[in-house]
Amino acid sequence: MAKRIDVSGLSAYYSSFRAIEDISMAIEPRSVTAFIGPSGCGKSTFLRTLNRMHEVTPGGRVEGKVMLDDENLYGAGIDPVSVRREVGMVFQRPNPFPTMSVFDNVAAGLKLNGNYKKSELGDIVEKSLKGANLWNEVKDRLNKPGSGLSGGQQQRLCIARAIAVEPKVLLMDEPCSALDPISTLAIEDLIGELKERFTIVIVTHNMQQAARVSDRTAFFNLSAVGQPGKLIEIDDTERIFSNPSVQATEDYISGRFG
Amino acid sequence: MSQTVNDRRPSSLQGATLPKWSPYAIAGGSIALGLGISAAAGLDSKIQWGLMAAVFFVAASYGIAAKVEGRRQAKDRVATSLVWVAFLLAVIPLVSLIWETVERGVKVVDVYFLTHSMGLVTDTEPGGGIYHAILGTLEQVGIATVISVPIGILTAIYLVEYGRGRLAQAVTFFVDVMTGIPSIVAGLFILSFWIIILDMGYSGFAGAMALTILMLPVIVRSTEEMLKLVPNELREASLALGVPKWRTIMKVVLPTSVGGITTGVMLAVARITGETAPVLLLVWGSTFINTDPFDGPQASLPMYIYQQYANSGGSGAAYDRAWAAALTLIAFVMILNLAARGIARWKAPKTGR
Amino acid sequence: MDISTKNDAVPPPVSPPSEAEQKRAARGATRPGDRIFLGLSRGSGIFLLVIMAAIAAFLTYRSVLAISKDESNFVTTLEWNPTAAEPSFGIAVLVYGTVISSIIAMVIAVPIAVGIALFITHYAPRKLGGPLSYVIDLLAAVPSIVYGLWGALVLAPQLIGLFGWLDDYFGWTGILDWQGGAPRSLFTVGILLAIMILPIITSVSREVFRQAPLMHQEAALALGATRWEVIRMSVLPFGRSGVISASMLGLGRALGETMAVATVLSPSFEINASLLDPGGGTFAQNIASKFSEASEMGRDALIASGLVLFVITLLVNGGARMIIARRAEYSGANA
Numbered sequence: 021m022a023k024r025i026d027v028s029g030l031s032a033y034y035s036s037f038r039a040i041e042d043i044s045m046a047i048e049p050r051s052v053t054a055f056i057g058p059s060g061c062g063k064s065t066f067l068r069t070l071n072r073m074h075e076v077t078p079g080g081r082v083e084g085k086v087m088l089d090d091e092n093l094y095g096a097g098i099d100p101v102s103v104r105r106e107v108g109m110v111f112q113r114p115n116p117f118p119t120m121s122v123f124d125n126v127a128a129g130l131k132l133n134g135n136y137k138k139s140e141l142g143d144i145v146e147k148s149l150k151g152a153n154l155w156n157e158v159k160d161r162l163n164k165p166g167s168g169l170s171g172g173q174q175q176r177l178c179i180a181r182a183i184a185v186e187p188k189v190l191l192m193d194e195p196c197s198a199l200d201p202i203s204t205l206a207i208e209d210l211i212g213e214l215k216e217r218f219t220i221v222i223v224t225h226n227m228q229q230a231a232r233v234s235d236r237t238a239f240f241n242l243s244a245v246g247q248p249g250k251l252i253e254i255d256d257t258e259r260i261f262s263n264p265s266v267q268a269t270e271d272y273i274s275g276r277f278g
Numbered sequence: 279m280s281q282t283v284n285d286r287r288p289s290s291l292q293g294a295t296l297p298k299w300s301p302y303a304i305a306g307g308s309i310a311l312g313l314g315i316s317a318a319a320g321l322d323s324k325i326q327w328g329l330m331a332a333v334f335f336v337a338a339s340y341g342i343a344a345k346v347e348g349r350r351q352a353k354d355r356v357a358t359s360l361v362w363v364a365f366l367l368a369v370i371p372l373v374s375l376i377w378e379t380v381e382r383g384v385k386v387v388d389v390y391f392l393t394h395s396m397g398l399v400t401d402t403e404p405g406g407g408i409y410h411a412i413l414g415t416l417e418q419v420g421i422a423t424v425i426s427v428p429i430g431i432l433t434a435i436y437l438v439e440y441g442r443g444r445l446a447q448a449v450t451f452f453v454d455v456m457t458g459i460p461s462i463v464a465g466l467f468i469l470s471f472w473i474i475i476l477d478m479g480y481s482g483f484a485g486a487m488a489l490t491i492l493m494l495p496v497i498v499r500s501t502e503e504m505l506k507l508v509p510n511e512l513r514e515a516s517l518a519l520g521v522p523k524w525r526t527i528m529k530v531v532l533p534t535s536v537g538g539i540t541t542g543v544m545l546a547v548a549r550i551t552g553e554t555a556p557v558l559l560l561v562w563g564s565t566f567i568n569t570d571p572f573d574g575p576q577a578s579l580p581m582y583i584y585q586q587y588a589n590s591g592g593s594g595a596a597y598d599r600a601w602a603a604a605l606t607l608i609a610f611v612m613i614l615n616l617a618a619r620g621i622a623r624w625k626a627p628k629t630g631r
Numbered sequence: 632m633d634i635s636t637k638n639d640a641v642p643p644p645v646s647p648p649s650e651a652e653q654k655r656a657a658r659g660a661t662r663p664g665d666r667i668f669l670g671l672s673r674g675s676g677i678f679l680l681v682i683m684a685a686i687a688a689f690l691t692y693r694s695v696l697a698i699s700k701d702e703s704n705f706v707t708t709l710e711w712n713p714t715a716a717e718p719s720f721g722i723a724v725l726v727y728g729t730v731i732s733s734i735i736a737m738v739i740a741v742p743i744a745v746g747i748a749l750f751i752t753h754y755a756p757r758k759l760g761g762p763l764s765y766v767i768d769l770l771a772a773v774p775s776i777v778y779g780l781w782g783a784l785v786l787a788p789q790l791i792g793l794f795g796w797l798d799d800y801f802g803w804t805g806i807l808d809w810q811g812g813a814p815r816s817l818f819t820v821g822i823l824l825a826i827m828i829l830p831i832i833t834s835v836s837r838e839v840f841r842q843a844p845l846m847h848q849e850a851a852l853a854l855g856a857t858r859w860e861v862i863r864m865s866v867l868p869f870g871r872s873g874v875i876s877a878s879m880l881g882l883g884r885a886l887g888e889t890m891a892v893a894t895v896l897s898p899s900f901e902i903n904a905s906l907l908d909p910g911g912g913t914f915a916q917n918i919a920s921k922f923s924e925a926s927e928m929g930r931d932a933l934i935a936s937g938l939v940l941f942v943i944t945l946l947v948n949g950g951a952r953m954i955i956a957r958r959a960e961y962s963g964a965n966a
Contacts, residue, residue, distance in 0.1 A: 076852060078757055097295060105855030115846040119868035128864065129854035132350065178850070185854060325793050350857055357859035361754050364746025368833075371826045372770050375781045429675045436672035449676040452683045458948035459686070459941065460887025462915045466937040467686045470693045474927065491682060498679070524668035545772075552774020555889035555915065559922055580776045580890070587780055587894060597784065604777045615772050619765075 022049035022219040023089045023106075023188040025070065030084030031248070032062070032069050034077065039065045041248035043084070045238060047189075052211060052220045054230035054257065057240030058272065062249025063223050066240070067191050070221065071107035072100040088188065105129070108187035112194045114174035116166035116181070122149075123162040125177055129185040144184055152180035153210050172203020179210065183218070190214065192222040196229065208233050227273060231261050239269045296346055301359070304342065308334035328370070332363045376608075383605025386598045392606070395577075396565035401586070404595040408603050410567040414482055414576035418561065419551050421486035421571060422493055427543055430497030437498070438505040439527055456495035464491040465556030473560070480562035482571030485578065488556035493546045500542025504535040537625020544618035548611045554580035579607050690938045697931035705935070711900050711921070713932035720932050722939055727902050728817055728911030729940075732892070733885045735821025735906070736828060741878050743825075744832035751833075752840040753862060764837060771830035779894030782823040783815070787895065790814040790822070794907050809907040815897040818906040820913070823891055828881035835880060839873030840866055872954050879951035883944050889915035914940035 025047040032040045040062035047053045055063040068074040069082050072093060086093040093103050116125045126145045130136055136144070145162075149155040154176040158169070166177055175195060182190060192211075196204040211233050214220060224230050230237050238254035253266050264270050271277055312331030339359040344352035391407040399406035433453075437446055468488045472478050508531050516526040532539070562575035563585055583603045590596030698705050700718050708721025747767070751760045791814055798809035847865035856864060893916045896909075900917075903910025912920075918933045925933060 071853065073849065073852060076849070099295065101855050101857050103855075104853055109849075109853035111846060111849060111853075113846055115844075115850045117847055117850065117864060117868070128851070129856075132854065132856055132860055181850075181854065325789050326796060329793075350860070354857035354859040357862070358754060361746045361750045364743045365750045365755075368743055368747050368826075368829050371786070372829075374785060375773065375778065375826075378781060378785050379777060429678060432672040432675035433679055436669075436676045440669060440672060441676075445673070445676065449679060452680055454952055455945060455948070456679070456683060458883050458944050460889070460915060460944055462887065462889045462918050463686075463690070463937050463941045463944075466918065466934050467689055469930065470689045470934055471685065474693065474930065475689070491686075494679065494682075522662050522665055524662075524665045527668070548772055552772075552776065554774070554776045555919055558890075558919060580774055583776050583780060584890060584894065587783065600780055604780055607774055608777060611772050611774060612769065615769055 022217065024049045025189065025219065025221075026085075026087040027070075028085045028087075030066070030069060030082065030086065032065050032074050033079070033081040033083075035079035035081075038248040040069075040240075041250055043251045045251060045254050047219060047221060048236065049219045050215055050217075051235040052215050052222060052233050053254075054234035054237045055221070055223045055240060056225075056227060056230050056237060056272075057249070057252075058242070058277065059225075060245065060249070061240040061242045063238075063240045064193050065249070067193055067221060067223050070189070070191055071109055072103050073109065075100070105185055106187055107189040107191060108182035108185065109191045110175070110178050110182055110193065110195050113198050114171055114178050116169075116174050116177050118165065118167045120166060121163045122158050122166050122169070122177060125166040126180050126184050128181060145180075148180040148184035149177075151183055151214070152176045153206065153213075154180055170203070172199050172206060175199060175203065175207060176210065179207075179214075183214070187218065189219040189221065192220065194223050194225060197225060204229070227261075231257060237261070239264070239266075239272065241268055241272070296343060300342070301339065301355075304338045304359075305335055308332070308338060332367070335359055336363060379601060379604050379608055382598065382601035383603075386602035387605055391599075391602060395567045397567075399565075401590040401596050402593040404598070406599065408579065408582055408599075408606060410564065411577040411579045411582035411603065412606070413567060413569065414561065414564075414571075415551060415579040417569075417571040418482045418486045418489060418557065418576070418578060419547060421483060422489035422550060423543070423547055425486070426490045426493040426497055426546075430494050431501050431539065433494075433498045434501035434505055435527060435531075437502055439523075439531070453495045453498050456491070457499065459491065460555075461488075461492055461553050462555040462559070464488045465559035467491070468556070469559050480560060480575050481573060482561055482568075482576040482578075484560035485557045485576075486571065488560055489550045489553060492553060492556070493550050496546040496549060497543060500545070501535075501539050504538030504542065505531060507538065508534045537621055540625075541618045541622040544614050544621070548614040548618070551614070552580055552607060552611055554578075554584055557581050558584065579603055579610075583607065686941075690934055690941065693931045694935035694938045697928065697935045700928065701932075709900075709902065711917070711932070713929045714926050718928060718932070722914070722936050724900055724902055725912055725914045725917055725936060725939075728916075729886060729913040729943075731906065731911060732817045732820040732824060732913060733882055735818060736824035736885045737878060737882060739822060739825035740828050740832055740881060741874070744829050744877070744881075745836055745874055747829070747833045748836035748840050749862060749866070751837050753858070753866065764834065767830050767833050767837075771834065775827065775888060776890045776894070778823060778827050779891035782819070782891060782895040786823060787814050787819055790819055794818075797907065805904050806906055808905040810905075812909060813897060814907070815895055816905075816907050816909055817896070817911050820892050820896050821906075823895055824885045824888060827888065827891060828884050831884060832874075832877045832881040835877035836870065836874050839870040839877070843869040872957070876951040876954040879947055879954070883948045883951065886913075886947065887915055887940060887944050888913075889919050892916040893919040914943075 027046075028044045030040070030043045031038055043066060055067065057063050065074060068077075070086060070093075072082075074080045074082055082094060084094070088103075088106065092098070093107075117128060120128065123145055124131075126148050127141050130141060130144060146155060146159075149158060154173060157173060158177075161168075166174065169177060175198075179190075179195075196207050199207065208229065211220060211222065215235075222230075222234065234257045236254060237257045237260040239252045239260065240249050241252045242249040252268055253260070253264065255265070259265075260269060261273060264273065309331045311334050312327040315330060316327035336356060336359050340352050340356045343355040347355075392412070393409050394407035395410035396406040433449065437449060440446075441449070465488045468484055468491075472484050472487065473480065478484065512530055512534060513526055516530045517523065521529070557578045558581055561578055561581065563581050564575040564577050568574055568576045583600045586596045586600035586603065697713065697718075701708075701713075701720060702717045703710075703719040703721060705721050707723050708719060709723050711720045711724075712718065713720045751764050751767075755763060794809045794814050797807045801807040802809065843866040847869070848861050851861040851864040892913050896912065896916055898912050898916070898920055899909040900912060901910050914936050918937055921929065921933060
């Protein structure tokens with residue numbers, strides 16, 4: 021089910037400010053691609069262009085092409101709402117709907133489509149929670165508010181919510197930066213399992229994490245503050261961390277800046 | 279994990295979408311339909327065709343969208359059109375209110391109108407003016423302001439700078455209670471205490487006391503908010519220099535928040551300037567100029583509007599005067615409001631950089 | 632918050648302070664300037680409490696005087712004759728009129744106000760939203776007497792057609808029956824009150840919707856929700872209690888509104904099932920219109936009705952504030 025993403029000549033703007041410039045890359049299906057780079061280099065902005073969330077920000081605007089298999093997400097007549105159902109997203113801070121129970125949170129995306137039977141819904145919720153390695157912890161409290169869970173559980177709840185609608189791609193925007201090390205480990209393990217079924221793109225500030233979880237790594241950088249961010253290189257993770265082809269990548273990875 | 283769930287999503291990302299201009303077209307069509315039906319049925323009320331057009335608009339948006347784009351999209355469109363309809367429904371009366379007041383009032387407002395009293399002019403004949411009413415309003419509001427500003431600011435200082443314990447809690451609670459007092463009840467209180475029990479007679483001052491009750495909680499609340507915005511570092515810095523607390527408040531805290539406090543006071547003044555009910559009970563009204571707020575009935579601008587409307591038996595000249603006085607009152611209140619907001623913006627704590 | 636107290640705590644001195652130093656420190660805490668200033672500001676607070684106590688005391692005193700002379704039941708009587716040889720007056724008609732007109736006002740105003748608030752925060756182009764909320768705030772400042780004048784001379788004539796139509800199609804219900812008199816009934820009052828309380832409900836709701844956490848809205852968007860679904864999933868649940876308290880603040884205004892009602896309503900002291908025909912009155916309107924011809928007994932009777940209004944608005948406003956306070960705790964715990 022996972023799909024391939026092909027980006028070409030993509031720039032994103034906040035009003036007149038160009039945040040990222042002329043990015044082209046291919047993201048392979050059933051793999052984990054990590055985005056790394058210093059703060060403000062536009063990696064989160066780029067991530068948000070992949071499911072048309074960038075344009076939600078006031079003044080947000082995108083130029084270029086993002087192909088999901090053979091369809092351009094920015095083509096004429098494309099419905100951004102359908103795009104976001106194909107390309108799911110997990111955010112930096114866990115954000116379960118505070119007024120909904122654990123069950124309703126996972127079912128939220130499905131209920132939008134309306135026509136699921138009660139038993140069917142229960143099956144999908146269970147399957148998604150199991151898929152997010154959360155089922156055993158919450159199966160007795162499905163009707164309790166989702167905001168009562170711990171931070172790491174909440175984040176896995178959000179992952180369950182995202183995969184319940186069976187997206188083709190899963191975008192993760194620094195999913196562990198608000199979590200403790202043990203919860204982080206749980207999520208990293210989960211990412212390893214999820215890549216069997218989804219195309220996963222993860223933004224991270226933590227280079228060890230990129231090295232641990234990803235198959236390919238893209239390094240973003242900006243020449244100066246106020247300048248647009250650019251893709252410096254993308255390659256197999258092993259290569260990026262052992263023998264990158266650009267000097268700036270090596271400097272960043274070895275901690276010389278950023 | 280196998281894919282057991284049947285996929286109900288459209289396989290394509292391409293959704294059938296209505297063209298961008300379609301809401302405008304639907305709106306235009308609905309208005310035309312509403313007008314047409316009204317003309318055919320001989321309905322002359324603007325409210326009716328307006329409501330009809332609104333219903334057509336919402337129904338057509340749903341129907342067309344449901345056909346072309348599907349149910350979820352249609353619901354989204356209905357919500358959008360309902361929100362627009364709500365906006366228009368609210369804007370129309372409010373625009374009409376301002377428009378009518380300006381249009382009907384501007385005929386009568388001139389220098390003569392602003393500088394003469396009703397004196398010997400009877401209610402049904404044209405002429406006369408609002409000088410006595412402006413004078414009364416200015417005096418009553420002025421007295422109320424002079425009483426409530428120091429008490430209100432001091433109370434707010436007490437709550438923010440000293441307030442702990444039972445007394446402060448009680449004051450906070452009753453300021454809230456006081457905010458909700460209907461103006462007529464404030465009037466009744468002064469009536470029972472000042473006029474019935476102390477037998478003092480109707481006067482501008484009696485009205486001013488009721489206005490004070492309405493004004494006090496507003497000033498306390500807004501001043502409190504402003505004082506809370508003053509950073510504690512400023513207080514500490516001053517206290518650390520050995521400046522006594524009361525001088526710290528006077529020389530550091532109040533000057534820092536003076537812009538916000540002024541704004542709050544001006545908004546409170548604007549609010550009580552338009553109060554009619556307590557004035558009606560306590561000032562009684564007069565057609566003559568009475569410069570002494572402590573002795574005898576006075577006029578006031580809002581009460582003048584009411585009396586020109588109510589006591590004139592539908593005479594055109596009186597209605598014209600009522601509109602003209604309403605225009606003057608609105609202008610005064612709006613200028614105060616705009617000035618207050620201007621000060622708030624100008625004196626706002628500079629953020630960043 | 633407690634910085635000011637810490638300030639009094641002097642760091643432990645290296646050597647025991649001399650007697651003179653101790654004296655000076657003690658005097659520092661109760662410097663005359665500080666004492667006077669504290670006295671003045673505390674006095675102002677106490678003054679405020681005294682006013683509130685006086686309001687309650689005097690209104691109750693005059694009301695007791697009036698009600699003790701009332702020959703009939705103060706709550707259920709359908710007439711208002713406090714000046715008769717055997718005074719007989721009751722608030723049943725006023726309760727009816729006040730409740731009905733406020734209900735009509737709320738039914739019209741709350742959905743529209745929520746709509747405008749959503750329009751400003753989530754639908755309008757950003758360039759329109761700012762000025763629009765500014766205008767709404769300004770409209771809250773229009774004096775009620777001006778609304779009354781407009782309601783009587785502009786709105787009421789426009790309603791004739793609507794009343795006729797309602798009578799034609801829904802007259803059989805009895806509630807919307809219309810005899811063809813001037814359209815200055817409780818229904819008209821309800822519409823006018825709705826227009827008057829729109830700005831306050833709108834501006835409070837707008838602030839609440841604006842605070843709806845972006846992260847929950849983005850979560851809904853990322854699941855493939857349409858704009859309306861985002862609002863339903865994340866904005867409305869967050870704003871519900873805020874809208875309720877905004878509505879109650881609006882209700883408090885509608886209940887106590889005097890001049891607009893007195894100007895528009897053609898008074899008739901009776902309960903009429905039809906909302907379109909004259910009938911009913913409101914507490915505040917009754918006081919304003921009956922006041923000028925009232926004797927001392929008449930005024931006391933009006934004060935008694937005013938006290939009832941006072942208590943009702945207190946309860947409504949208190950309820951609104953309790954909801955706001957609970958919401959503050961909830962969002963604080965959640966942050």
